Amino acid sequence: GAVVSQHPSWVICKSGTSVKIECRSLDFQATTMFWYRQFPKQSLMLMATSNEGSKATYEQGVEKDKFLINHASLTLSTLTVTSAHPEDSSFYICSARGGPLFSPTGEQYFGPGTRLTVT
Amino acid sequence: TQLLEQSPQFLSIQEGENLTVYCNSSSVFSSLQWYRQEPGEGPVLLVTVVTGGEVKKLKRLTFQFGDARKDSSLHITAAQPGDTGLYLCAGRRRDDKIIFGKGTRLHILP
Numbered sequence: 001g002a003v004v005s006q007h008p009s010w011v012i013c014k015s016g017t018s019v020k021i022e023c024r025s026l027d028f029q030a031t032t033m034f035w036y037r038q039f040p041k042q043s044l045m046l047m048a049t050s051n052e053g054s055k056a057t058y059e060q061g062v063e064k065d066k067f068l069i070n071h072a073s074l075t076l077s078t079l080t081v082t083s084a085h086p087e088d089s090s091f092y093i094c095s096a097r098g099g100p101l102f103s104p105t106g107e108q109y110f111g112p113g114t115r116l117t118v119t
Numbered sequence: 120t121q122l123l124e125q126s127p128q129f130l131s132i133q134e135g136e137n138l139t140v141y142c143n144s145s146s147v148f149s150s151l152q153w154y155r156q157e158p159g160e161g162p163v164l165l166v167t168v169v170t171g172g173e174v175k176k177l178k179r180l181t182f183q184f185g186d187a188r189k190d191s192s193l194h195i196t197a198a199q200p201g202d203t204g205l206y207l208c209a210g211r212r213r214d215d216k217i218i219f220g221k222g223t224r225l226h227i228l229p
Contacts, residue, residue: 004161034216043207043221044162093161095217108217110154110161 002028004096006111013084013118021079021114023094030096033077034108035069038091050077084118091115122146123210123220131226135197140223142208143190151191152217153182154207162207198227 003026013019023033032051036044048064050056050071058064066088068080077096081088093113124143132138142151150169154162166175168184168191175182179202181194195202208220 006161036219044219046216046218049216091159095161107164107167110163112161113159115159 002026002096002098002107002109004030004094004109004111006092006094006114008114009112010115011117013116015085015118016083018080018082019084019116021081021092021094021116023077023079023096023111025075025096025098025109028096028098029074030077030098031074032097033071034095034097035067035077035079036093036095038093038113040091044093081116084116086118089116089118123208123218125208125220125223127223128221129224129226131228132198133228134200138195138198138225140193140195140206140208140225141190142192142220144210145189146210147188148210148212149188149215150211151184151188152209152211153191153193154209154219156205156207156222195225198225200227200229203227 005024007022011019034049035047037047038044046059047062048056048058048069050069052071052074056069066082071077091113094111095108097108126141150167152167153165156162166182171186171188173184179196183192203226205222205224207222209217211217
């Protein structure tokens, strides 16, 4: 199956700093990537969708100026948490889909996640 | 807003017993997926069901998609300790994005 990687797998940063998380599709071209956030004991919440070469679309309630998403190539998307605060501490998971959106063959594959702790 | 309700949220049973986890919504989804997630890892896809009434089997796991494509169930026969984990159902919305239910945390006692 397709492989999606994330880097780093965990990161600790101080309040007020910014953190960048990378998501890569290793053996397929991902026209669309998704970013999810998961708090302890809870399910995954979709934050935003990014398409290669265009601006990301954010779910309701997600601050686009705080969570900057860049999808510069067909294999790489980045999420930057700007001016991080302790309440941003969470498990961030990316997902990549090959083929165009609305494609019946567009299976979605998930990365291993990045645990962010803001002190 | 399309929501997915999963039940039960927690389930602890003895090895060898059978169990069913339910995923319900008032909305229609074009497809529904079941994932399993281990602590500290991303979810791993178990199955995708697309057609109303569809039934898929994966060894001791049986997945069913409701006729109206609003609900699904996961049935495990003769549960094993290795089945312990978080099971998530997820539906593909009208805008083709996948949203998740809250999950069922399953614990199989040896």
